[in-house]
Amino acid sequence: MNFETVIGLEVHVELKTKTKIFCGCETTFGAPPNTNVCPVCMGHPGTLPVLNRQAVELALRAALALNCRINQDCKFDRKNYFYPDLPKGYQISQYDQPIGEDGYVEIEVGGERKRIGIVRVHLEEDAGKSMHAPDGSHSLVDYNRTGVPLIEIVSKPDIRSPEEARLYLETIRSIMQYCDVSDCKMEEGSLRCDANISLRPVGQAAFGEKTELKNINSFRFVQKALEYEVERQTAILRSGGKVVQETRRFDEATQTTVSMRTKEEAHDYRYFPEPDLVRLHIDDEWLARVRATVPELPLAKRDRYMRELNLPAYDAGVLTSDPGVAAYFEQVVAAGADPKAASNWVMSDLLGYLNANNLSVADSPVRPAQLAGLIAEVDKGTISIKQAREVFKAMCETGKDAPVLIKELGMEQISDEAALLGIVDEVIANNPKSVADYQGGKEKALGALVGQIMKATKGKANPAVVNKLLLERLGKPGGNA
Ligand SMILES: [Zn+2]
Structure with a gap:
């Protein structure tokens, strides 16, 4: 029997606000423990939450980018549970009236676009972070x-x-980064993912029993954990067993999923409307203003690169996967570079250098206009593409402009015809055998003459100009000058 895999993802995205959602504490990642706290976020009696307007705007922009219907009149609810990282004993969230509902994103699978529906986007507050001693003696x-x-x-x-x-998660990250609502760093926890997965016989409409995978912390692990679950559930169903509804986690050491808790231990959160906050009303003017801040999204940008700049789908995909890279590429083109040449340089040399040195495109030592300057030198024939690669490396190390480095590295090609003509004539005069061979029909003999000229100029002669001059002097192979 064959089975169909059914997966749903719950993605948590930390919003890029300066301060927390209900108090003025800073949100900086990596601050010393328990320094960004106050009586409000610590849940002291008598304190009251005040909603952060910027958090609402970012959530709204995200929901709009995910094609959601916006609930302009919505509310916050209390989700009650006890856990040491939750000082109030409840989390302020949105239960039955989320800020956005019924949206979708498009992902690209094997060259085909597929629409993945979004049930809801809701706004809530994060909890603290527990750290358990490896020997189990205590937690902080x-x-x-x-x-x-x-x-x-x-x-x-x-x-x-x-x-x-994995593609869906990457698409969500890309959209959130384009919208500048979050930095989406899985390693810092600003993007987190839980997955529900079940199997059902192909053709069956009803869903099978599902398991939930919690706190998967890398894109690679999302795919790995789910692949393991598909295998595990397939084996259970094939042998006539039943999948138990439970929460599991991915174990990095064994690359398997292990059970955390079963359904019987599931929480009843006793949701009720948050009495300390008024309803959230988003008027038409506010909604329109936020709607106008939703930027061109990755897939639309990719389509435009293919349509307007004639880039291959592969190039357009790589360049638009990160908004910083796309912006860099657009600036190189705006500075006058040919789009395909700019794309090649950004995809191979620039990203290669940045990845090898663990830098983001914002930290690139070579600015877009400088890269355009290098491409222009290749176009002019000052240097070959091979030399340009060396110049680029030197640009990364020194931050200097291409023309300066070309001089410093003594790479300037000789493209001046008058300067080359004397050398061309000298080489013709000194190599009568090659000239005779060429004129006798041996086209390859021309290469020997080009080689001599390159040698005489220490490799600096522009090969295209040399070829042109030789042909002018000697005529077509087999013909007479
Ligand atoms: Zn606070």
């Missing part, structure tokens, strides 16, 4: 993260493979 809690604004993006069960799940 850092409350800096308590009250950092989050959105939770819940997909419909439209994802059909672990690969699609």
